[in-house]
Amino acid sequence: MTITIPVPFGEERQRWLDATVARLDPARLQRLLFGLTDIHSPTGATRAASEFMASTLRTIGMDARYLPMNDRSGNVLAERRGSGGGAAVMLYAPIDTHLEGNEDDQPWVGPPGFVDLAPRAQASGDWVYGLGASNPKGMIATLVEVATALIEAEVPLVGDLLVGLADGGMPVNIAARDNAGMSSGVHHLLARGAAADFAIIMKPWNFVYHEEPGMGWFKLRVLGSYGYAGVPRGTPGFRSSILPAARIIPELEQWLIDYADRNMSGVVKPHGWIAGIRSGSVERPSFPSAVTEIFFDVRINPRTSPAEVKAQFARFVADCRARHPDIELEWEMYGSVPGGTTDPDNWIIQSARRGWEAVEGRPHPEPDPLGGQTDGAALRRFGVPTARIGWPWPAAGSPEPVAEGLGGMGATFIPDLMPCARKIAYALIDTLTRTRAELGLTKQ
Template sequence: MQPTTPVPFSAEQMKWYEQACARIDPKRLQDLLFALTDIHSPTGFARAASEFMVQHMNRIGMTARYQPMSFTSGNALGELRGSGGGASVLLYAPIDTHLECSEAEKILTGEGAEADLQPHAQRLDDWVFGLGASNPKGMIATLTEVATALIEAEVPLIGDLMLGMADGGMPVDIAARGHAGMSNGVAHLLNRGGYPDFAIVMKPWNWVYHEEPGMGWFKLRVHGTLGYAGVPRGTPGFRSSVVPAATVIQELEQWIIDYAERNTSGVICPHGWIAGVRGGDPERPAFPSAVTEIFFDVRVNPRTSPAEVKAQFANFVRALQAQRPELDLDWEMYGSVPGGTTDPQNWIIQSCKRGWEHLERRPHGTPDLLGGQTDGAALRRLGVPTARIGWPWPATGAPLPVAEGLGGMGATYIPDLIPCAQKILYALIDTLTRPRHEMGL
């Protein structure tokens, strides 16, 4: 990574920045986060949350509107115009949660009794708990507090500040709600008046990233024959699909590990995991399934197309069948989202790094390799130079029980968010108080 390009603040810009930072109110941020977390908004069902944020953005002095996508789904977009001649910056976060917390999802979550897996908010001291309270709603509350502080500090903006939240940001495909997910909302937002010169996406991890991966979703089927529990092993004409699937899973797990290593470049390590195995019928355990299906997600480096990933997986399946001719396999790629990248020397990347370095008091350096997919990849693919900036995650020391692993991404310690807010404020003042030509526009 090259050193960050120095562009010092003027004395006036530093004064505006300090005034805006002084306006950041952790209590106000927590109040908004609690209220937003208390509005259930699973993918494809975010209308109430988006309408709430439209009302809130209008109250703080922005001009905001709701963008419907369906009866149950829509986006929120707010704007604060500067005096003219500057750049526009979109502060962006998704608004939908990755889970619904229904009975059917207990196969994913377990019993789901933890505080971060509840579709309602709880607060305790400086904490907020509830489904999505950290990701994405902690991001929305922080970005909104940044906009509020900038407005209250009366910073004389030249450029335009935009604040956007879209449904469909989770890496899911909800068929019952018009196939919501996989970044369908952010494209809708941009296509309906929300296209900026630059975007800043807030997401976990305390680094600035200029690129993010996409996704490749695959199903691998192991074929056998319909069986019966009452027949002995070795009965002619019966082949289990379930037992050979155990072998396939081990081979696939190693391929995914090798795939990630082989396709690592830039700041992206495209991890993947087997998500599940499906076959048989719990109401008919006497009849072993003729097909066992394995499904998984591997991430797609921006320098690797989904078609190339598909070809790599096809090679794996061919080699596995050649090595084990007794296996009867077929497969399909049923989801694909390309990665996205921004020139690391682009103004908004460098500006966010300057903000990061101002707060951290050290050079940014090379960030930890990234495998998480967000709408930032879609923004970049759609031509918007985009910086991702974040905070240390997950929060530690929660006073209520939270799920192990990813859980409900719903435990937020408010003080953790404030440095990130200050870094984003730095980039906004750096960008929105300059004429366009100083940023190469």
């Protein structure tokens, strides 16, 4: 269990924090969120949104650059330098959305027509809707609002404030767009000047997390023979691939449940879900497929390697083959991203927890086990200690109907974001107004 280590904040920092919080403007945050949500930015095609944000960050007094990765997409890096001798802290968020926002999403995301699935913004009172309006664009707007208030309050920074936004943060792989996804953009960002001592990433759930899982993508194929609808059952040489798959799927589902329990570690519970089943062609329903493919994502805790997870799944398949000698199986691991962790006693984790406790007025509880994967894992693997801090999600009480389940992650109630903004402001002032020696960064 992580314990919050008390460090004096002091009256002067409290005055700076009060001045910053006084300048946090929900209406300004909402305007930025509406404008950004109204710019479509699917994974691998974020140029317009990223250029918009680079321009926005320049208007608030930051030195901001658009960093192209190709002619369709790029990242954003902004900096506000302090007086010198302090830490560089990066506020980070992805900028791409997880859906295409067009007919390619149908029917897989559920019924169309919901406001949170549309790649355009809509507002209703304190609500902003549109694809990605909550995740990631609500996070971007909040981080930028905190940076704006900090600059307007003229807090005398010692360290450097960075804002980093990257494409490819969604757990997808878009082959047609240079294989964008799976943290492809954050690698590009870090290699082009985003040198930070600490990072803060904003993501759903009202806790501070010091670690996040990775992920493993698998395909399990059930083999049969190519058939014909007019063939009687029992005809020699015909083996369905679909009926045996129906026997394997419940066993795979149970394996995923047991895997999560068996591999829980730290604050990570690495859930997994079957994402889809493919077999045959709707244009050729008379011909049953020789292959039925089951594909899924299973999360990986930071202390387990993707290779170990691959070995665990191999044992599951071997056991299935032994118990079902009549079923022919093949499998492959076709995607893997390791998890990432930061020492819970690291300054930025502790500072974020102190900020959380200052705003909430209570000790930070043991967080709910985490299965969500973000670019925070990549930041940590690249040596940037990273705190994940968030807000209650999903938002409740929407006056507009929104899609069931995850939907378009596109319904944001602005007042829900403001406590998180205050927590982040605390951590920034706590960190950026101290010397490297105070933060334990000076090498002996």
